[in-house]
Every structure is written in structure tokens, then in C-alpha cells.
Amino acid sequence: MKRKSLIIGRIMTKRIIHLKFVHLLDDRPTKFSMDIYGEDDTYITRYHLNFNYTTNFFNEYDMIKYSSGIKVSIICSDDDIDNENIEKNTILFWNIGSTASFASSSPYIHAFPIWYLNQKKKGKIFCLRIDVVGWFDNANAEICVEDKPCPDLINLETTQLMQRYYNDETAEYKDYIRNYSLKSGQSFESLLNKYSYYDYYSENHWLAIPLQADFRILRFNITTFDYCINKGYDLHYPPWTWEKAFEYAKIIKECTGKPGLRLYNKHGEDTKFLITLCQSLQIPVFIEDTNLNIKKCGLNSSDDYIRSLSIIKELTQNGYIDTWLNETQIEQWKNKTYPKSIDEQPIFSFDENKVLDNKSVNGMIYDVVFSFYVPGESTCIIITKKSKFKDELFEFIEVLIDEKYPFFSELNISVTPFESVHGSRCKSTEKKTKKEMCNSLISAYKTSPFYYMYDKEINIVYFDYINNEDGEGIKINNKSLDSVFNEELQNVIFKCDNEANYKDKTITYSESNIIVVPLKNNKKIDLKLMSDIDNINFRSKAPISLFFAHLFYKHNDTNEGSFKDITNECCDIINDILIPQCKNTKNIKFTLGECDSKSNKMPINYLNCKNINDEKFPDTIECSYIPYRNFKGMLIMFFSILSSSIELILLVFVIIYRKKECMQILGIRFLIFLILSSITLNISAYLWIGKYSNIKLKYIENVGNAEIEECSLGKEYLLKVIFLFDYVLLALSIITSYQGRINYYYYYFIDNNKNIWQIEIKLITTSKLNDYSSDKISDYQIDLCVKAIDIKKIEKLNNSINYKKNVNKKDIVNRYT
Structure with missing residues (x-):
């Protein structure tokens, strides 16, 4: 009896535990709302979403993934979104993506409920x-x-990462990654493939968390290979090296008369092709400049690299690889004078007719497998330094990369940055049928235009979406049809299925969002989203396209130079793209150029940043000397020589005639001091023009200290000596002037013989006597000269008498009468 009671008790306990567990599971939030806004930030609508904790996706998966026209999306729990009585925080995440498709943002939306639940258990409420x-x-x-906005998370390409890192805008991940390794039981480094590790770990720092990987394959046409082999050409199936693949491209051109290699026709593929080739040839596309602390182009960092890369020269110039650039733009480029600067270089786009046709493969094609890995082209996520929620955000990243959730695979279609995690197309999960994919596509893009290629022309098509008891389908709008297909497609309703069949009136899904529409006689047209064309995004100055333009076509008005010259030009443009703006650079490094004689300015050459119309960072500074050929320099030279010549002549004149009475009147010492002082000042002015080798520091505001190697001859100590000498002369001049200036007084009298006499009294004094009638003259030096002015009786008394005090002018006259 006791045993039976014990068994019943255990069963009841298990049921209670189970019920509690179920209750806890039932408490998990499943209802979420997402507000969406369009291009101009106008409100569009609110999606009501239901999260499935079994699949870890929202039930509205297709609607979310295939939505378009969304610029801003805000997701919250239904309990929180309109609740103003609770404290909630909204995480701001800047995603790369585009408004043409919400697919790149979709995985983060699906990951939100898991992270939200974890934070809610801690009493924190968030929206995303x-x-x-x-x-x-x-x-x-x-x-x-x-x-300015302050995002908490930012999605970046690898090549963009260093800009935010150098701006000191990224958080430090060292502690977070250490804790993650302790929780997971294996080091974070061991999880990553080698490319992701080297992309994001530098100088003992984790720069970001890798999210998406990128790679390419080389696909070949077996029919062509068999055809050429049967004709006696030496072709073999893989494995190949790049050298062997290029050799086979040449053989296929000889065999078929058509290029043996082509690229997947999509914008930017030439860049990925070159990067992949360089990786295989062990040529670094990007290198780290440790002195400047920036990334640079590595293609020309060694002559050996340039020689290794030159294998593509024969490939392109002999037509062994098919062209892909817009030839109208090429002709315009060739017919113009060659650009003189990087900013003037053209941006070549792909030939649209070839972009729209990716099925024709004559020999080999550099192709995609839905997702792509190229070092420098993968994406990562960073937590910004000023975010208030760093701990919580790293937990969000942990949810994204956790193998037990599907989000990491959802972000990567074929491979991921983690060795053990596969992309969604390679993961062993239940695969959707073409019918299901077709239904999802036409439902999501029911109002969007599609296009198809016919006779090398782009034709735009709209369709009416139909959803009834027979299933989902489309009816192509007759007004948008080309007349060639009017008879076959007008008023025809097509349903989605796993195959396209005109008799059964079925359409199907093909790769890359293509709807296959059947025609009579077993023909088909591929309807593709117009957003594939509209969303062409040139994220750089297309330096690789210019590089291939030189190899394929050459420019008419210039000597193309060597392969090395073309590579150097390509690297110059790449470096211009990679270098950050000065306003985003902490430790600016720069040099100063040669002084321009005309403007008297020196250019500032920024080495680890570039200045784009920012007044805080000057492009030039005043020269540290006045050039001889500058207008100011020529004026200084002219007037210095002229005034010095006049002063020297005057000095000689004063010395020669120093005993003359007029010189005595002016003051010989005062004149000499004055002339010498003027000559000294002329010499000091002359020292400011012309350059002289001399190293000195000059501070430039917002930039830093500049080490100037060429200055004027006017060194500080030399100018100090000159001005000290000038001050001595000035002091002596003042003293001499203070000793007195000369005033003359004349008295006349008639002697007993009626002769007229003049008495000249020379007073050396500092100022004129204010009262000439005064009889008292004291404390002045007097030189007395008495002379007869009667022509008949000229008599001159050359007596010089010094009277010190109380001299009566009448006594003087009487004395000499």
C-alpha cells in the first residue's frame, strides 16, 4: 500500500513539474508587432507577427523575408509596443541592406523574441x-x-570596419569573448575559419564579430570540354590551378572561337574575381601600414606580386575571357583626354544585357553558390562605444551565432564564418518546394514590376496577383506585354507548381527570385524583379573595372605604359577608397609640400586620412619663409636694396663732411647712429625672404605639430643679436639727442666808429628758449662768435667761451663792444 502511494506520489510530482514547465513555456511571449516605414520615413503599416518557439521563426516568415520598400522597422512585444506605463528601451541597429528587399534584415527580426525573452527575465524591456x-x-x-543618431549596433563590410575602429567608435570585445569561450567550453578563435579570424583579429584586439561569409566557384561546361577533347585538344576535368584554368580558356577560344572563361554577370563581380585570384596566388589585396595605422592596397607592394598577377594580361588582351563592361562608357572614356586626378576617373558599369543573362556558359564561368566569401567582402557586426547596453547587445550577438538557433545559418546561405556551421542552403533542413517558393515570391511582390529579356531588350511586366480556392497564381497585365507574346499570354491565369508547363498553365520558381513562365513550343521566359536592376550600388570608384578596361581596351590618348603602371594606378584609387576622412581620424599624420612662390602657401599632404571640404582641416598653411619670387619677397628685396644703398651713401657723406658746420649743427653722432640703425633694420627684413635648411616645429590647429625643414634665414638667435644691436643704437641716439640741440641767437651793435657788428650765440640745449627777452641764461653750453659785418672793416673773433651760470646777455654784448 505504501509502495502504491509512493508511486502515485511520484507520478503526481512529475505531472506537477510538467505542468509547471508547460506553464513556463506558455508564458513565453509569442505575439509581436512590427511598425514599418518607407523611403521618406512615412509610416506604412503594422505587421502582427506570431513567433514559433519550435522553428524559432515567425509564422509569417515569407511575408517578412520578401517584403520590400522598408527603410525603418521597429519590432516590440504586443504587451509593450503601445504601453506608455512601462520603461522600455529601443535598440537602434544600422543595417547595410537595401529597401528593395527586407531579406538582409529578416534574420535579426526572427532572433529578437529569443533575446527579448532572456532580457525580460532580468526585468529589462527592449524593442528593436x-x-x-x-x-x-x-x-x-x-x-x-x-x-546625430547614435546606433547601438552597426553592420559593416570588412573593408569598412577600420574606419569605425580608427574613429574609436567600436566597443572592446575582449572580455565578452573570453566569457563566451568559458560558457561554450571552446575558444572563440577555434570556431572561426582562418579568413574570418585574420579579418577581425588584429594587434591583440577583436575588431568586430563576423556574421556573414562569401565565396565563389568555377563551374565548367562538360559538353564544351567533351567536344574540344574529341577534336584533339588537351583538356582535362578538374582539379585545376588558375594557370591551368587560364590555359584552358585559351584552348577553348581556339576550339570554339568564343572566350573560354566568363564572370558571373553581376555588378562588382570583377572585384571579387580579382580578389579570389590574388588569394590563390598568395598576393595580398590589402596590407596594413603599421606606420600610418591604415589599410592599403597590397597588389603593388612587391614586384613579385605584380609579376604573378600579370598572368591575366594575356587572358584579357587576347580575348580568352569574355568582356563585361559597358562598351558605350568605354568609348566615351577612350574619346576623352585621360583623367588627371582620381576624382575624374570614370566608374564603369556592367553591360546590362550581359548582367541579365547568366545561363550561357561556353567554357568556364566564375560563378556563385547563393552566398559568397571573399576576404574583405564579408560582413560583421559592431557594438558602438557609446551604446548604453553593451552587455545586453553581446547577448543578442550570442543568440545570432548560437548553433542551436537557425539565425546564423539564415544570415549565410552556403558557408558561415564558423567552420562547424553551414549556411541555410547547405544545412540539412526540410527544403521548400519550388511551388512553395513561387507562391511566397508572387505573394510578397504582388505589386512589383518584373522584367524579361527578349532580343537583347529589357521588357517590363506587371501582373495581377490571384488567390482563390484553386491556389495562388498570376495573370500578366496585357498592357505591359510585348506584342510578340500577346497571343500566348493574354487572359491566361498561371498557377504556381514545381514545373513550368504551358499546357497545364503552371509557372515555377527558379534561383535568385526568378519566375519561369512557359510559352508555346517549349519556350520559356524568366521574369526577374526590377529591383535587381534598380538596386545597383557602386560602393567605390570601381578601380578594378578601370584596371580591366585598360587591359581589354586601352585608352586612345595615352601611352598605357607597363602592367606595373596600370596596377599602380589601380592601387592609388583603392588607397583613396580605403583611407578614412580626417574628421574621423584620431592621430593625423601628414607632411608639408614645397612652398608655392605665387601664393606663399605650402600644401598639407595628409598621409593617413583625407580632407573632404572640412574647414577645420586646412589644405595649406603659410610658408615658413617669403620666397624670392613672391610679390612680397620682390618688394622687400627692392626696397631693402634701395634704402640700404641710400643709407650707405648718406653714411659716407656724413663721414666725409663731418667737420662742416652744418653737420655740427645736425649732430654728427646722432646722424651716424640713426643711419646704422636703419641699415640694421633693413638687414633684419631681408632675412625673412628666401629659404634656408633648418628644422623647426610648427603647430597646425586640429592637425598637429608640423616638422618644417625649410625656413627663412632669420633664425631666432640671429634676429635677437640684430635687434639687440639696434636697441643699443637707439639708446645711444636717445642719449645723444638728450645732450642738446643747437639754437642760435643774434645781437647787433654799432661801435664808436659806426661799424656794424654781429654777435652770434650758439646754445646747445634740448629745447628752444621760450622767453627770448629773458636776461638770464643758465646751465647751457654757449659758443660765442663775434664778427664784423661791415664790408670795409671785417673782423672776426674766433673766441669760444663757455658760460656756466648767470650770464647776462647785455654783459656779453658790452664785453665785446
């Missing part, structure tokens, strides 16, 4: 806002200053 900012603002826009 995702802004699609594009490929430029995510790396370059100002953040967290004044009225």
Missing part, C-alpha cells in the same frame, strides 16, 4: 529598431555627436 542606411552611411556617417 532596424534602419537600412546603405553601404556608405554605415561606415562614414557621423554618429553619437550633437544631433
Whole structure:
């Protein structure tokens, strides 16, 4: 009886535990709402979403993934979104993406409920806002200053990462990654593939968390190979090296008369092709300049690298690889004078007709497998330094990369940055049928235009979405049809299925969002989203396209130079793209150029940043000397020589005639001191013009200290000596002047013989006597000269008498009468 009671008790306990567990599971939030906004930030609608904790996706998976026209999305729990009585925080996430497709933001939306639940258990309520900012603002826009937005998370390309890192805008991940390794039981480094590790770990620092990987394959046409082999050509199936693949491209051209190699026709593929080739040839595309602390182009960092890369020269110039650039733009480039600066270089786009046709493969094709890994082209996520929720955000990242959830695979279609985690297309999960994919696509893009290629022309198509008891389908709008297909497609309703069949009126899904529409006689047209064309995003100055333009076509008005010259030009443009703006650089390094004689300015050459119309960072500074050929320099030279010549002549004149009475009157010593002082000042002015080798520091505001190697001859100590000498002369001049100036007084009298006499009294004094009638003259030196002015009786008394005190002028006259 006791045993039976014990068994019943255990069963009841298990049921209670189970019920509690079920109750806890039932408490998990499943209802979420997402507000969406369009291009101009106008409110569009609110999605009501239901999260499934079994699949870890929202039930509205297709609606979310295939939505378009969304610039801003804000997701919250239904309990929180309109609740103003609770304290909630909204995480701002800047995603690269585009408004043409919400697919890149979709995995983060699906991951939100798991993270939200974890934070809610800690008493924290969050919403998530995702802004699609594009490929430029995510790396370059100002953040967290004044009225600028302050994102908490930013999605970046590898090549964009260093800009945010050098701006000191990224958080430190060392402690978070150490804790993650302790929790997971294995080091974070061991999880990553080698490319992701080297992309994001530098100088003993984790720069970001890798999220997406990128790679390419080389696919070949077996039919062509068999055909050429049967004709006696030496071709073999893989494995190949790049050298062997290029050799086979040449053989296939000889065999078929058509290029043996082509690229997947999509914008930017030439860049990925070159990067992949360089990786295989062990040529670094990017290198780290440790002196300047920036990334630079590595293609020309060694002559050996340039020689290894030159294998593509024969490939392109002999037509062994098919062209892909817009030839109209090429002709315009060739017919113009060659650009003189990087900013003037053209941006070549792909030939649209070839972009729209990726099925024709004559020999080999550099192709995609839905997702792609190229070092420098993968993406990562950073937590910004000024975010208030760093701990919580790293937990969000942990949810994203956790193998037990599907989000990491959802972000990567074929491979991921983690060795053990596969992308969604390679993961062993239940695969959707073409019918299901077709239904999802036409439902998501029911109002969007599609296009198809016919006779090398782009034709735009709209369709009417149909959903009834027979299933989902489309009816193509007759007004948008080309007349060639009017008879076959007008008023025809097509349903989605696993195959396209005109008799059964079925359409199907093909890769890359293509709807296959059947025609009579077993023909088909591929309807593709117009957003594939509209969303062409040139994220750089297309230096690789220019590089291949030189190899394929050459420029008419210039000597193309060597392969090395073309590579150097390509690297110059790449470096210009990679270098950050000065306003985003902490430790600016620069040099000063040669002084321009005309403007008297020296250019500032920024080495680890570039200045784009920012007044805080000057492009030039005043020269440290006045050039001889500058207008000011020529004026100084002219007047210095002229005035010095006049002063020397005057000095000689004064010395020669120093005993003359007029010189005595002016004061010989005062004149000499005055002339010498003027000559000294002329010499000091002359020292400011012309350059002289001399190293000195000069501070430039907002930039730093400049080491100037060429200055004027006017060194500080030399100028000090000159001005000290001038001050001595000035002092002596003042003393001499203070000793007195000369005043003359004349008295006349008639002697007993009626002769007229003149008495000249020379007083050396500092000022004129104010009262000439005064009889008293004291404390002055007097030189007395008495002379007859009667022509008949000229008599001159050359007596010089010094009277010191109380001299009566009448006594003087009487004495000499």
C-alpha cells in the first residue's frame, strides 16, 4: 500500500513539474508587432507577427523575408509596443541592406523574441529598431555627436570596419569573448575559419564579430570540354590551378572561337574575381601600414606580386575571357583626354544585357553558390562605444551565432564564418518546394514590376496577383506585354507548381527570385524583379573595372605604359577608397609640400586620412619663409636694396663732411647712429625672404605639430643679436639727442666808429628758449662768435667761451663792444 502511494506520489510530482514547465513555456511571449516605414520615413503599416518557439521563426516568415520598400522597422512585444506605463528601451541597429528587399534584415527580426525573452527575465524591456542606411552611411556617417543618431549596433563590410575602429567608435570585445569561450567550453578563435579570424583579429584586439561569409566557384561546361577533347585538344576535368584554368580558356577560344572563361554577370563581380585570384596566388589585396595605422592596397607592394598577377594580361588582351563592361562608357572614356586626378576617373558599369543573362556558359564561368566569401567582402557586426547596453547587445550577438538557433545559418546561405556551421542552403533542413517558393515570391511582390529579356531588350511586366480556392497564381497585365507574346499570354491565369508547363498553365520558381513562365513550343521566359536592376550600388570608384578596361581596351590618348603602371594606378584609387576622412581620424599624420612662390602657401599632404571640404582641416598653411619670387619677397628685396644703398651713401657723406658746420649743427653722432640703425633694420627684413635648411616645429590647429625643414634665414638667435644691436643704437641716439640741440641767437651793435657788428650765440640745449627777452641764461653750453659785418672793416673773433651760470646777455654784448 505504501509502495502504491509512493508511486502515485511520484507520478503526481512529475505531472506537477510538467505542468509547471508547460506553464513556463506558455508564458513565453509569442505575439509581436512590427511598425514599418518607407523611403521618406512615412509610416506604412503594422505587421502582427506570431513567433514559433519550435522553428524559432515567425509564422509569417515569407511575408517578412520578401517584403520590400522598408527603410525603418521597429519590432516590440504586443504587451509593450503601445504601453506608455512601462520603461522600455529601443535598440537602434544600422543595417547595410537595401529597401528593395527586407531579406538582409529578416534574420535579426526572427532572433529578437529569443533575446527579448532572456532580457525580460532580468526585468529589462527592449524593442528593436532596424534602419537600412546603405553601404556608405554605415561606415562614414557621423554618429553619437550633437544631433546625430547614435546606433547601438552597426553592420559593416570588412573593408569598412577600420574606419569605425580608427574613429574609436567600436566597443572592446575582449572580455565578452573570453566569457563566451568559458560558457561554450571552446575558444572563440577555434570556431572561426582562418579568413574570418585574420579579418577581425588584429594587434591583440577583436575588431568586430563576423556574421556573414562569401565565396565563389568555377563551374565548367562538360559538353564544351567533351567536344574540344574529341577534336584533339588537351583538356582535362578538374582539379585545376588558375594557370591551368587560364590555359584552358585559351584552348577553348581556339576550339570554339568564343572566350573560354566568363564572370558571373553581376555588378562588382570583377572585384571579387580579382580578389579570389590574388588569394590563390598568395598576393595580398590589402596590407596594413603599421606606420600610418591604415589599410592599403597590397597588389603593388612587391614586384613579385605584380609579376604573378600579370598572368591575366594575356587572358584579357587576347580575348580568352569574355568582356563585361559597358562598351558605350568605354568609348566615351577612350574619346576623352585621360583623367588627371582620381576624382575624374570614370566608374564603369556592367553591360546590362550581359548582367541579365547568366545561363550561357561556353567554357568556364566564375560563378556563385547563393552566398559568397571573399576576404574583405564579408560582413560583421559592431557594438558602438557609446551604446548604453553593451552587455545586453553581446547577448543578442550570442543568440545570432548560437548553433542551436537557425539565425546564423539564415544570415549565410552556403558557408558561415564558423567552420562547424553551414549556411541555410547547405544545412540539412526540410527544403521548400519550388511551388512553395513561387507562391511566397508572387505573394510578397504582388505589386512589383518584373522584367524579361527578349532580343537583347529589357521588357517590363506587371501582373495581377490571384488567390482563390484553386491556389495562388498570376495573370500578366496585357498592357505591359510585348506584342510578340500577346497571343500566348493574354487572359491566361498561371498557377504556381514545381514545373513550368504551358499546357497545364503552371509557372515555377527558379534561383535568385526568378519566375519561369512557359510559352508555346517549349519556350520559356524568366521574369526577374526590377529591383535587381534598380538596386545597383557602386560602393567605390570601381578601380578594378578601370584596371580591366585598360587591359581589354586601352585608352586612345595615352601611352598605357607597363602592367606595373596600370596596377599602380589601380592601387592609388583603392588607397583613396580605403583611407578614412580626417574628421574621423584620431592621430593625423601628414607632411608639408614645397612652398608655392605665387601664393606663399605650402600644401598639407595628409598621409593617413583625407580632407573632404572640412574647414577645420586646412589644405595649406603659410610658408615658413617669403620666397624670392613672391610679390612680397620682390618688394622687400627692392626696397631693402634701395634704402640700404641710400643709407650707405648718406653714411659716407656724413663721414666725409663731418667737420662742416652744418653737420655740427645736425649732430654728427646722432646722424651716424640713426643711419646704422636703419641699415640694421633693413638687414633684419631681408632675412625673412628666401629659404634656408633648418628644422623647426610648427603647430597646425586640429592637425598637429608640423616638422618644417625649410625656413627663412632669420633664425631666432640671429634676429635677437640684430635687434639687440639696434636697441643699443637707439639708446645711444636717445642719449645723444638728450645732450642738446643747437639754437642760435643774434645781437647787433654799432661801435664808436659806426661799424656794424654781429654777435652770434650758439646754445646747445634740448629745447628752444621760450622767453627770448629773458636776461638770464643758465646751465647751457654757449659758443660765442663775434664778427664784423661791415664790408670795409671785417673782423672776426674766433673766441669760444663757455658760460656756466648767470650770464647776462647785455654783459656779453658790452664785453665785446
